Amino acid sequence: MAKEVTSRAENYSQWYNDLVVKADLAEQSAVRGCMVIKPYGYAIWEKMQSVLDGMFKKTGVQNAYFPLFIPKSFFSREAEHVAGFAKECAVVTHHRLMNDPDGKGVVVDPSARLEEELIVRPTSETIIWSTYKNWIKSWRDLPILCNQWCNVVRWEMRTRLFLRTAEFLWQEGHTAHATAQETEAKAHEMVQVYADFVRNCMALPVIVGHKSPNERFAGALDTLTIEAMMQDGKALQAGTSHFLGQNFAKSFDVQFTDKEGKLQYVWATSWGVSTRLMGALIMAHGDDNGLVLPPALAPIQVVLVPIYKTDEERSAVLAEMENLKKSFEALGHSVKIDDRDNLRPGFKFAEWELKGVPVRIAMGPRDLQNGTAEVHRRDTLEKASAPVEGLDRYVHELLDDIQKNIYEKAARFRETNIRKCDDWEEFKTEIQKGGFLLCHWDGTPETEEKIKEETKATIRCIPIDSCVCEEEGTCVYSGRPSRRRVIFARAY
Amino acid sequence: MAKEVTSRAENYSQWYNDLVVKADLAEQSAVRGCMVIKPYGYAIWEKMQSVLDGMFKKTGVQNAYFPLFIPKSFFSREAEHVAGFAKECAVVTHHRLMNDPDGKGVVVDPSARLEEELIVRPTSETIIWSTYKNWIKSWRDLPILCNQWCNVVRWEMRTRLFLRTAEFLWQEGHTAHATAQETEAKAHEMVQVYADFVRNCMALPVIVGHKSPNERFAGALDTLTIEAMMQDGKALQAGTSHFLGQNFAKSFDVQFTDKEGKLQYVWATSWGVSTRLMGALIMAHGDDNGLVLPPALAPIQVVLVPIYKTDEERSAVLAEMENLKKSFEALGHSVKIDDRDNLRPGFKFAEWELKGVPVRIAMGPRDLQNGTAEVHRRDTLEKASAPVEGLDRYVHELLDDIQKNIYEKAARFRETNIRKCDDWEEFKTEIQKGGFLLCHWDGTPETEEKIKEETKATIRCIPIDSCVCEEEGTCVYSGRPSRRRVIFARAY
Numbered sequence: 001m002a003k004e005v006t007s008r009a010e011n012y013s014q015w016y017n018d019l020v021v022k023a024d025l026a027e028q029s030a031v032r033g034c035m036v037i038k039p040y041g042y043a044i045w046e047k048m049q050s051v052l053d054g055m056f057k058k059t060g061v062q063n064a065y066f067p068l069f070i071p072k073s074f075f076s077r078e079a080e081h082v083a084g085f086a087k088e089c090a091v092v093t094h095h096r097l098m099n100d101p102d103g104k105g106v107v108v109d110p111s112a113r114l115e116e117e118l119i120v121r122p123t124s125e126t127i128i129w130s131t132y133k134n135w136i137k138s139w140r141d142l143p144i145l146c147n148q149w150c151n152v153v154r155w156e157m158r159t160r161l162f163l164r165t166a167e168f169l170w171q172e173g174h175t176a177h178a179t180a181q182e183t184e185a186k187a188h189e190m191v192q193v194y195a196d197f198v199r200n201c202m203a204l205p206v207i208v209g210h211k212s213p214n215e216r217f218a219g220a221l222d223t224l225t226i227e228a229m230m231q232d233g234k235a236l237q238a239g240t241s242h243f244l245g246q247n248f249a250k251s252f253d254v255q256f257t258d259k260e261g262k263l264q265y266v267w268a269t270s271w272g273v274s275t276r277l278m279g280a281l282i283m284a285h286g287d288d289n290g291l292v293l294p295p296a297l298a299p300i301q302v303v304l305v306p307i308y309k310t311d312e313e314r315s316a317v318l319a320e321m322e323n324l325k326k327s328f329e330a331l332g333h334s335v336k337i338d339d340r341d342n343l344r345p346g347f348k349f350a351e352w353e354l355k356g357v358p359v360r361i362a363m364g365p366r367d368l369q370n371g372t373a374e375v376h377r378r379d380t381l382e383k384a385s386a387p388v389e390g391l392d393r394y395v396h397e398l399l400d401d402i403q404k405n406i407y408e409k410a411a412r413f414r415e416t417n418i419r420k421c422d423d424w425e426e427f428k429t430e431i432q433k434g435g436f437l438l439c440h441w442d443g444t445p446e447t448e449e450k451i452k453e454e455t456k457a458t459i460r461c462i463p464i465d466s467c468v469c470e471e472e473g474t475c476v477y478s479g480r481p482s483r484r485r486v487i488f489a490r491a492y
Numbered sequence: 493m494a495k496e497v498t499s500r501a502e503n504y505s506q507w508y509n510d511l512v513v514k515a516d517l518a519e520q521s522a523v524r525g526c527m528v529i530k531p532y533g534y535a536i537w538e539k540m541q542s543v544l545d546g547m548f549k550k551t552g553v554q555n556a557y558f559p560l561f562i563p564k565s566f567f568s569r570e571a572e573h574v575a576g577f578a579k580e581c582a583v584v585t586h587h588r589l590m591n592d593p594d595g596k597g598v599v600v601d602p603s604a605r606l607e608e609e610l611i612v613r614p615t616s617e618t619i620i621w622s623t624y625k626n627w628i629k630s631w632r633d634l635p636i637l638c639n640q641w642c643n644v645v646r647w648e649m650r651t652r653l654f655l656r657t658a659e660f661l662w663q664e665g666h667t668a669h670a671t672a673q674e675t676e677a678k679a680h681e682m683v684q685v686y687a688d689f690v691r692n693c694m695a696l697p698v699i700v701g702h703k704s705p706n707e708r709f710a711g712a713l714d715t716l717t718i719e720a721m722m723q724d725g726k727a728l729q730a731g732t733s734h735f736l737g738q739n740f741a742k743s744f745d746v747q748f749t750d751k752e753g754k755l756q757y758v759w760a761t762s763w764g765v766s767t768r769l770m771g772a773l774i775m776a777h778g779d780d781n782g783l784v785l786p787p788a789l790a791p792i793q794v795v796l797v798p799i800y801k802t803d804e805e806r807s808a809v810l811a812e813m814e815n816l817k818k819s820f821e822a823l824g825h826s827v828k829i830d831d832r833d834n835l836r837p838g839f840k841f842a843e844w845e846l847k848g849v850p851v852r853i854a855m856g857p858r859d860l861q862n863g864t865a866e867v868h869r870r871d872t873l874e875k876a877s878a879p880v881e882g883l884d885r886y887v888h889e890l891l892d893d894i895q896k897n898i899y900e901k902a903a904r905f906r907e908t909n910i911r912k913c914d915d916w917e918e919f920k921t922e923i924q925k926g927g928f929l930l931c932h933w934d935g936t937p938e939t940e941e942k943i944k945e946e947t948k949a950t951i952r953c954i955p956i957d958s959c960v961c962e963e964e965g966t967c968v969y970s971g972r973p974s975r976r977r978v979i980f981a982r983a984y
Contacts, residue, residue, distance in 0.1 A: 034560070039556045063531065065661065072597075
């Protein structure tokens with residue numbers, strides 16, 4: 001075996017940490033709470049970026065770049081925003097180091113204190129809206145549809161690789177519009193882009209819905225979210241899209257002249273997904289042997305492992321594998337031949353399983369003679385012998401099938417772990433088991449808060465387009481009337 | 493006319509600033525020294541990134557991501573590096589804001605002082621080599637070939653958009669090797685990748701050479717550079733690749749067991765290009781009408797401007813343009829139809845010239861009748877009538893021709909402004925005129941320093957593979973013997 005991974009049953013949390021580190025995705029850095037994303041992990045993130053970026057651009061969004069630093073005073077402008085964001089963040093106070101007068105390395109130069117402190121962006125609404133003020137004069141300047149891929153910093157006390165780190169990578173879209181209606185439509189459009197991406201590329205079902213007012217983004221009138229279920233039954237918020245109303249435009253005095261010549265405040269959305277998606281990908285699909293990557297995001301889709309004893313056998317097998325590699329690549333697949341000669345096939349098998357490569361092909365001298373190869377699929381761990389003739393099409397279709405199967409497995413798991421609950425005692429028992437509970441809620445923040453205190457469960461979302469939820473009833477906690485069910489769960 | 497641009501002759505520096513701002517590439521932000529890269533500018537940078545990233549990957553390089561912050565103590569580890577880098581940088585001292593007790597917005601929470609200050613990375617050698625220590629045990633772990641695309645901060649006092657900003661975007665490659673020879677070869681390979689990119693994509697000739705010891709990167713044994721000539725005759729360093737020897741491995745104690753079982757320090761390179769390339773692109777090719785973008789990097793390669801009086805004419809022309817657009821896109825070109833109905837064609841022409849779009853096509857009702865279009869090329873400002881039949885191939889070849897012509901024009905300009913100089917009095921006169929001077933130099937830092945003091949000229953590089961430079965002579969300043977010429981110029 002390659003590196004040992006804790007099993008999910010034994011310790012789900014340790015299993016996750018093992019996968020991240022042992023599959024070479026990321027590791028802790030020398031800086032508290034900041035991670036190093038290793039090449040294999042970064043390659044998955046790059047694939048996510050590339051697909052999402054293309055999807056954004058199809059909706060007319062353009063990329064841009066705004067400063068890393070935000071003047072401290074900007075945080076005071078939008079009252080709700082400052083309450084939600086300005087607390088735990090990295091503050092730059094000085095702009096110079098100097099040699100320690102005592103000769104012990106370097107110290108901060110006390111004379112280089114900034115007049116106004118700068119905050120490393122935890123999110124960029126404020127700096128972007130202070131910029132949009134210069135870009136927007138008339139209705140002809142609208143809409144503005146910008147996105148940026150960047151790093152942000154939130155000084156989290158308890159961090160976990162990918163799920164919650166002080167620095168993380170993300171994209172943040174910020175759009176500006178002339179009407180409330182167009183703005184709300186954009187917020188909905190973007191959350192659906194996220195849902196499509198997570199379903200089709202990450203092979204992970206999500207529920208699209210509104211956040212309750214308690215869980216809204218600081219400064220938003222409405223927050224839309226996609227919620228996914230992990231294998232321990234906990235929810236993971238995978239992306240959010242905010243309808244910000246005119247709050248930021250008012251804070252930064254961004255007005256436009258409409259077609260009638262009247263001055264109006266501009267309407268805003270913002271929306272983002274982050275390297276947290278990596279955490280969702282790992283936790284949703286991995287098994288006790290390691291990662292299970294959907295082919296759409298796998299940096300290596302097919303790995304070829306030669307079996308041989310003699311140098312002659314090695315050359316013969318590798319020659320055939322080179323041909324196969326070319327034929328797979330011609331169909332658009334990424335392929336690696338693992339020709340390391342200091343490791344046994346069994347070790348390599350375990351390593352590529354750990355790394356979640358969707359298809360593994362082994363060939364030895366006997367396969368050469370028979371014109372066959374052994375094809376192993378990562379999702380089901382099934383092996384089959386297949387003829388080399390036509391193996392490119394076979395693998396092409398197998399990858400398709402794996403993508404679908406991973407999605408369906410996750411969808412079945414969710415189906416099994418989502419249930420209606422109408423009784424408070426039952427709620428308290430059921431929520432221990434994990435999964436999503438579909439419950440009536442009286443719509444008050446007080447009830448939500450009490451449920452959270454007693455059970456650690458929060459309202460993950462008020463689903464959109466779910467006929468299951470559209471029914472009248474009474475609140476599972478207060479017994480007051482309710483017009484629709486919402487989703488409760490414990491969450492990452 | 494669209495927005496007025498200062499002419500180069502009148503004020504070259506103002507011309508540059510005008511182009512950056514009026515062509516919507518970038519602007520100053522609310523944060524001193526930090527820029528906002530606007531969508532049109534960012535689209536050019538994205539094209540640069542995409543081409544370079546592909547070139548890096550072909551050499552076996554993989555992307556990764558390392559923390560934004562570097563513990564202050566890391567800067568004391570490599571003595572030369574700290575001298576060169578640790579001075580002007582952004583220092584994070586606190587991790588929390590709080591509401592001002594006086595009710596005036598937010599203030600830094602004095603109780604949230606970091607134990608050790610964090611520096612926003614000005615470059616990442618130290619944090620990366622502290623990480624590599626965990627990755628490298630044996631010769632089998634080498635080489636490591638990592639690159640990251642990220643933001644860095646250097647607290648520059650005088651900033652200029654793209655050329656010198658406090659925060660900028662770049663890529664930094666960091667490789668680790670077992671032998672000095674392999675490492676030097678990698679440093680040379682990467683500087684040649686940069687040279688290829690700048691010549692072929694940016695259409696800009698460069699001279700590849702070594703930096704003199706004075707101008708080397710802090711901590712490097714050798715710095716390779718590509719130097720380009722701007723239209724005012726000044727040099728611009730467009731990319732560098734460093735042979736770092738074992739300096740960082742020794743500072744961070746990174747050793748490997750070689751094939752003979754002996755412990756050895758690891759060898760290093762690093763190499764980078766930044767958004768400064770945007771400055772080079774603008775200054776090398778722009779003219780008094782605006783940007784001149786090489787087709788390989790133009791976000792819009794072809795713009796179509798309809799000419800019409802009536803609605804009927806408008807629909808007929810736009811219908812034909814949609815067909816043309818599709819045919820150009822089928823050949824891989826990016827195309828925009830400028831159908832804004834509140835602007836005159838002349839205004840649009842000027843705007844797209846300002847933005848440097850390589851090819852502009854205008855069509856009116858008469859063109860429709862004749863089956864022709866008016867094709868305007870940005871580089872020479874020439875207009876020609878061309879048949880609509882076969883216009884796709886015509887434009888395809890025209891774009892090729894424009895790419896070549898822009899390069900050749902820049903090459904001719906450089907040829908005219910590069911000359912040998914063997915007399916100190918002549919040097920002082922000639923250097924005023926701009927351009928590169930090929931001079932003998934005695935090889936001492938003292939002479940280099942004195943020449944800089946007296947003329948503001950520095951040694952841009954000691955060219956590699958230049959037979960013009962390979963001759964014996966005497967130093968233009970000291971008269972001492974010299975074995976080769978080097979390039980002197982004033983620089984950005």
